[in-house]
Amino acid sequence: MAKPSYDQIAHQFADVLSQSKKVLIGTHMNPDGDTIGSALALSHYLDGLGKPNDVVCHNEVPSNLRFLPGVERIKQGTEATDHDLALIVDMDSLERLGSLQFIFERVPRSVVLDHHVPHEAPGDLRLVDTDASATAVILANTLFAMDAPITREMATCLLTGIVTDTGSFRFRNTNPEALSVAARLIEQGGDINQVSEEIYHRKPYSSVKLLGHMLDTMHLECEERLCWGALAMEDFWNASASDTDTEGFVNELLAIKTVQIAALLREHKPLRIRVSLRSRGDYDVAAVAREFGGGGHHNAAGCSFECPLSEATDMVVERLKKCLASS
Numbered sequence: 001m002a003k004p005s006y007d008q009i010a011h012q013f014a015d016v017l018s019q020s021k022k023v024l025i026g027t028h029m030n031p032d033g034d035t036i037g038s039a040l041a042l043s044h045y046l047d048g049l050g051k052p053n054d055v056v057c058h059n060e061v062p063s064n065l066r067f068l069p070g071v072e073r074i075k076q077g078t079e080a081t082d083h084d085l086a087l088i089v090d091m092d093s094l095e096r097l098g099s100l101q102f103i104f105e106r107v108p109r110s111v112v113l114d115h116h117v118p119h120e121a122p123g124d125l126r127l128v129d130t131d132a133s134a135t136a137v138i139l140a141n142t143l144f145a146m147d148a149p150i151t152r153e154m155a156t157c158l159l160t161g162i163v164t165d166t167g168s169f170r171f172r173n174t175n176p177e178a179l180s181v182a183a184r185l186i187e188q189g190g191d192i193n194q195v196s197e198e199i200y201h202r203k204p205y206s207s208v209k210l211l212g213h214m215l216d217t218m219h220l221e222c223e224e225r226l227c228w229g230a231l232a233m234e235d236f237w238n239a240s241a242s243d244t245d246t247e248g249f250v251n252e253l254l255a256i257k258t259v260q261i262a263a264l265l266r267e268h269k270p271l272r273i274r275v276s277l278r279s280r281g282d283y284d285v286a287a288v289a290r291e292f293g294g295g296g297h298h299n300a301a302g303c304s305f306e307c308p309l310s311e312a313t314d315m316v317v318e319r320l321k322k323c324l325a326s327s
């Protein structure tokens with residue numbers, strides 16, 4: 001995909017914003033730092049323009065992202081029906097809005113900001129670059145090209161998107177663009193130390209306790225190339241933990257040196273299963289996630305469905321074994 005021309009995009013984006021009276025900003029289900037950080041940066045920017053706006057998310061914000069300035073404005077829905085512009089942040093399909101999808105379908109105009117592959121979400125204006133490390137990179141570049149004032153709060157929100165989507169500049173998607181945008185955000189007052197501390201070093205005890213259980217019960221298969229864990233409702237009860245406490249767990253499974261594919265299945269509500277998939281190199285876990293109605297990136301994807309945990313585990317593990325065998 002060709003690199004977008006940010007000068008052109010900036011122009012179009014400023015135009016669309018100036019024509020709107022009230023904006024609805026949408027984040028994806030099971031939100032991460034990129035969707036929340038980018039959405040909040042947009043919200044702060046619109047505040048600066050004096051433009052009324054709401055930010056919504058299907059789920060509650062994970063506890064490690066609650067330090068973000070403005071996070072309290074994120075609601076699980078909205079009563080208002082007078083939004084005339086939707087900003088859809090960090091998702092490849094409107095289904096990722098979850099239960100809020102219908103609210104967005106009635107907003108007359110939309111702008112999509114995203115970096116996922118393949119990209120299917122519609123949008124009257126599309127700020128899409130599948131080579132960007134994070135949606136926050138696309139948004140920051142757009143704001144830079146608009147000569148928008150980047151406040152400290154905006155810089156911290158955008159940095160959070162880049163730090164989380166690149167795994168603190170460690171994942172394969174870390175590129176010069178992500179690093180230079182991050183550098184510029186730090187110059188604007190973004191606090192990278194605060195971002196890293198809050199995201200990685202402020203875990204509740206319940207989370208670390210549940211992690212211990214996951215590591216204790218994980219399975220290593222296929223000559224130690226596949227590692228998976230499954231957390232049942234009662235495991236959450238025993239640790240007094242909730243699904244937001246499992247942020248980053250699957251990466252611990254992928255950290256084993258022989259492991260090429262890692263999966264974590266969680267029964268976050270009775271019979272409701274969430275699956276996080278991670279891989280190294282050529283193994284395409286996004287393709288696997290799509291078969292189960294989910295999506296994501298080549299090396300990081302997810303899906304969710306309704307069935308008993310053991311059944312879900314059998315299905316997913318079988319499919320991942322095929323994925324390992326085929327590449």
Ligand SMILES: [Mn+2]
Binds near residue numbers: 034165
């Ligand atoms: Mn993202």
